Amino acid sequence: MMFKTHLAFGFLIAIIAIRFLNPANQLLFAFILLIGAAFPDIDHPKSRLGQMAWPIARLFEHRGFFHSFFAIAIFTALLFIISSSMLYSIAFLLGYASHIFADTLTTAGIMPLHPLLKFKLRGAMRTGAFYEYSLFFVLISVDIFLM
Structure with missing residues (x-):
């Protein structure tokens, strides 16, 4: 999936999660969720995150460890340990999981x-x-409709 498709899908998940969880700081919740939605591609040398963290992109194969259930658990747990915030850890988890799910479609x-x-x-x-671009436009349309 393209970066923008991951963000569009992550934003849809953020809209739905915010309605159910009603976080006090909805903008921060959505931002953390979108970071989670982008994070797994830190292992891709041409991704935005992979270029910023190039040693990681060189050490790990794309769609290897960072695209596994183990990585979801480890990085979500690390965020919880650092932040002590269950709510923002859930936001990151939802974003990360949305990325992994979307990549299973490819x-x-x-x-x-x-x-x-x-x-x-x-x-x-x-x-x-074509189908990914179609999915992207559907996701953007649903995002706008639900806002």
């Missing part, structure tokens, strides 16, 4: 139990192709 897929098992969950959508 032909490249993800390895959810990496590094223990190398099996992939994958779909039929090509990154950056």
